[in-house]
Amino acid sequence: MPTQPSSVWQREWQAFWLAVGFLTRVPMLVRIDYTPALMSQSSVYFPLVGLLLGASYAALFSLVSALWPTLVCLLLVLCFHLWLTGTFHEDGLADSVDALGGGYTVADRLRIMKDSRIGTYGSVALFLALGLKVALLVAVEHIWLALLVSPCIARLAPLVLMRGLRYVTDPDTSKSRPVAEHFSTTRLIAAIAFVVMVCIALTPWAPSLPLAALVSVGLVFLAWGRALKADLGGYTGDALGASVVFCELVLLLWLSASSTHM
Structure with missing residues (x-):
């Protein structure tokens, strides 16, 4: 029997909230009929969740900027x-x-990646990434815009990696397996289309934003994806998370450079 339209929309609504619950601490406010297929379906909403996160960051910055210095x-x-x-x-x-x-x-x-303890390499990378992120945001002309759009664009990077590489983590112990499994090109195209529309809508404040998004996602896919293929033979859930951080930094590097040369 064909799926009823109401059932389709209900599944999409659940998939959206599943994406919210997967990427944030926000409690899911709807009943979820969880299946691995629904978890995979939720991945198309990662950029939308990123945009909602960005909106909350931009709103908070606007509120507190009247009270304290930018840093x-x-x-x-x-x-x-x-x-x-x-x-x-x-x-x-x-x-x-x-x-x-x-x-x-x-x-x-793979064994080190599953270890809950953090080592020297990870500590240094985390310190530098957070410090560089703040420094780049200070240098951006429209800070609210960077806060708004960077989480959205960055959450496209793991979706591209999922289509370009194979999954290598032990499927029995991985939390990301349902997301990666059966991820389709159709969902990737839908996610890309959403990010493109967001970038086009914001071009009055940042004319090069669509190109910046393309470059940041593309560079992360080529550079990080190449490293993962060479050293792991594919991607893991942790590697997907790292791609979000890398993509944000590349995008902010572009936006800050554009602000400097205006």
Whole structure:
């Protein structure tokens, strides 16, 4: 029997809230009929969740900017971001860098990546990434715009990696398996279309934003994806999280450079 339209919309609504619950600490406010297929379906909403996160960051910055200097406000926004997302992607960055920096074989790297402890490589990478992010935001002309759009664009990067590489983590112990499994080109195209529309809508404030988005996602896919293929043979859930952090930094580098040369 064909699926009823109301059932389709209900599944999409559940998939959206599943994406919210997966990427943030926000409680899911609807009943979820969880299946691995629904979890995979939810991945198309990652950029939308990123846009909602960005809207909350931009709103908080606008509120506190009347009270404190820019640097203080950005540190407050960063604290809010880390709390709201549970340092989800930052944890992936630290684990990935620890694994690729400290492992000599694929088995070693995967083992290190699953270790809950953070090592020297991961600590340094996390410190530099957070520090660079704040420094770049200070240099951007429209800080609210960077806060708004960077989480949205960055959450496209893991979707591109999922289509370009194979999944290598032990499927029985991975939390990301349902997201990666059966991820389709159709969902990727829908996510790309959404990000493109967001970028076009914001071009009055940043005319080069569509190109910046393309370059940031493309560079992360080429550089990070190449490193993952060479050192792991594919991607893991932690590696996907790291790609979000890398993509944000590349995008902010572009936006800050554009602001400097205006």
